[in-house]
Amino acid sequence: GAVVSQHPSWVICKSGTSVKIECRSLDFQATTMFWYRQFPKQSLMLMATSNEGSKATYEQGVEKDKFLINHASLTLSTLTVTSAHPEDSSFYICSARDIVRQAAKDTQYFGPGTRLTVL
């Protein structure tokens, strides 16, 4: 149980194009999902909190118009990197909270990550 998937696992795109990354909770409902970014040899950095049915909450310094987040259902959140540039190349990881099962105590489960390379 508690599986989170991401698609695609890797993507290469040209500078100026937009890229959409999907995050799905496969066996539980997630009213809240989170998006992280990780650069080589660094820890995960939280970008935004995605809440089902409402606007995402972005961390300080993250451009909301560049990183569009949509959480249209209890099992799907999407991150769109708009007008991508080489400096956006990174490892993007999503997570989903299991708040239904009391024993989980608000544990977050992570997707496998998406490696974005912008040429």
Next chain:
Amino acid sequence: DAKTTQPPSMDCAEGRAANLPCNHSTISGNEYVYWYRQIHSQGPQYIIHGLKNNETNEMASLIITEDRKSSTLILPHATLRDTAVYYCIVRVPRYNQGGKLIFGQGTELSVKP
């Protein structure tokens, strides 16, 4: 959420127990200790969590001191596949909107043959 301190790196021999410490001296009464690990180029994996009692699951054991100011994650028989960065995070469970995790630098565990 309380701050945690972990050693930046540790080595462990394959087949031996790996004991990863975490200091959280400012932990409050309702904060849980969570452990995750990240194998290279993968998303983090949940390992275990606890409040004050020792916990064990199929992956690891979590030992929390009586004063709750520190904890130890124990991998009883480390294998090469346990080589990863291990993160100790302290936070209050939240059941409404929010509840973000903040990752520190973690401990890079190298399991050697």
